[in-house]
Amino acid sequence: MLKKISLFILSLLLMTGCTTETKKKSFNIVVTNFPCYDFVRAITKNDQDISIKMLIKPGMDSHSYEPSPQDMVAIKESNLFFYVGGESDEWVDSLLADMDSKRIVKMLDLVSHLQHEEHVEGM
Structure with missing residues (x-):
């Protein structure tokens, strides 16, 4: 009887392992900050x-950001x-020096007329 119960529990565990298989995403996009994320999310339509x-x-200082390994x-x-x-x-x-440039999108390069920020004394 104990052997039958053990076999039943083992078979249930094996079957549940089969159903929890996660599907791997087929295309991976990495963005630096929320504006890039929101842009890509709108294009890919989730x-x-x-x-x-x-x-x-959001809330992190982008000027002092150091990427982790x-x-x-x-x-x-x-x-x-x-x-x-x-x-x-x-x-x-410096990080992108050895990457294929066709896989990199610098969003400032997509803007035709950049407005330069005016620096006022005391800012």
């Missing part, structure tokens, strides 16, 4: 086969990498 990872969470691996293994560019993303340039 497609379930696309994974979007945001590196700099896991962040660097995520960027290098991603299918696409979006970043704003400019002063807040200076850390990106």
Whole structure:
């Protein structure tokens, strides 16, 4: 009797292991901050086969951000990498030196007429 119960429990565990298989996302996109994330999310329309990872969470200071080793691996293994560019993303340039440029989107390069910030004394 104990042997039958053990066999039954073992078979249930094996069957539940089969049903909890997670589907791996087929396309991975890494973005630096929320504006990039929101842009990519709107374009992809929350497609379930696309994974979007945001590196700099809301509330974090983008000027002093240092990518972790896991962040660097995520960027290098991603299918696409979006970043704003400019002063807040200076850390990106050295990291992307050995990546395929076709997988990198610098959003400032997509803007035709940039407005330069006026620096006023006392700012």
